[in-house]
Amino acid sequence: MVSYLIFTLTIGGIYALLALSLNLVWGSAGMVNLGLAGFFGIGAYASALATGAGVPVLFGWAIAALAGVAVGLVVTFATLRLRDDYLAIVTLGIAEMVRLVALNERWLTKGADGISGIAAPFKTQLGVAGFNVFYLLLVSVVVAAVWFLLRRLDVSPYGRALKAIREDQELARFAGKPVLRFKFEAFALSAALAALAGALYAHYQSYISPDHVQPLITIYIFLALTAGGLGRPAGAVLGGYAVVLFLESTRFVAEFLPGLQPVQLAALREVLIGAALLLALHLRPQGILPETAPKAPQP
């Protein structure tokens, strides 16, 4: 039971990181990224491949983040200049492309079999139980650090500029803000965070396959953020953990619904997720922890 709790909290931390990443683009800058699962996958595969080639794990994570940034910038290069709905469509495509490449480029990704035996840092020294505790701490520290940094960013002049862009691009441009540069930077940083979450996941599970890069992850994170509180890093963290708890608790519901096939249970769970997302958008557009607008500094 304790090990199950540790597992849930570790995955919760990884989802919290993804939610923080989404909060930066969507919550702060008002852009949408429907390719979170794709960036998650890019990070996971990049780090798995790099460490598989003998690179130390920490460098693998850095490579993962850079790979996320690179793909993010290449793909959004044309799109960020356009209306926001184009970004939604293009980013959805990214997630699909990552899955396609992971499935088909067997020489690189081993196709549907996935890459196994990904280096788990200190696992031999710590043993399985020790490793799980260590990794929970590691992920929690990363989440806390990223949360702290993004919170700082949120209240800094930079964060205010992002929110100005979210509210009214034209006005922000009129006020002399380089809107396009801000958008690129926010998207790149967010892509790096999502890729880092993927890398953390890959080294935790020691295994990554195209099944782990499903578009459903993106939906979970959107639910996490809308329920937790769009535009506020603490809300993103809370939402990330809450969604994992919700997903895990549905496993136990299965015991109360005998006579249903596994596929029906899975379908029921996704119906709940979709309905919850709609409900969260309707009931509390500001989430459990609403965004707080800091006072403007006195000149």
Place this chain on the structure above:
Amino acid sequence: MIQLWQALANGVMTGALLAIPAIGFSTIFAVLRYPSFAIAGWVTLGAFAGWIANTRLGFPVLALIPVAFLAAGLVGGLLENATLKALRPAGALTVAIGSIGLNIVVENVIRFFYGNDLRGFDLPLKPDLRFGGVRVGPQQIENLLMALTIMVAVFLFLRYSRFGRGMRAVADNPDLARLKGIDPGTISQAALVLGCGLAGVGGVLLGLDTSIDPLTGYRVLLSVFAAAVLGGLGSIPGAVAGALALGLAEELALLVAPPTYRTGIGFVAILLMLTFRPRGLLGERAV
């Protein structure tokens, strides 16, 4: 050479099938100004409604089109209005994300009842026709003719009917339309029924071409988006042109690329189009 002709023939047929849900998507985008991801759900819903009518109730193929249109149009039109209307003031992105939630619900309700198995329609087996080495299935020709007929019907509807003209007026300038006494609420509802219904018809046509499962709609979603972006978001003739261009591009690319990357073609097409001509073949401005 034969291969090329075959690819062109396949491309036109693929494009014509794709055009129907793409018109549906563009209708909703033109009038309500948000990209509806729930289109995928209505494609699947229409496909299953047609499949039930065909295999359980013994309806002939032609009768499946109105069945799918009514099922997807009524269920989709009403649900999409009921669940997303209140989100519209919050902006197009919020509505789009709501439509993703709606899509997940629809897809999984269908999965709950019918599982993940592939299902085929009851079709008489007929040998392929050959036109100088190019092979075409009779069902494909029938699908192509049905798709063309539906396109003509949609154009006539938009051009001459009261609702159709109202939709074009609202799409063009909602404020002016309101000033002229057109009720945007009614027009939005009509556009949703038309858009979702066409998506459902597209589902049946795609199902007749291959087979159906709960992911039928999601699998073509990216292609539908690509067709709409290629043609210009919100333009209905553009959706048709974009779908044909995409169908041809997909089939021609198959001559050099492995078939598993078929959906990737749509993505590359979107990226290229947005880089060089963001407003698409026939679209409005994109900034």
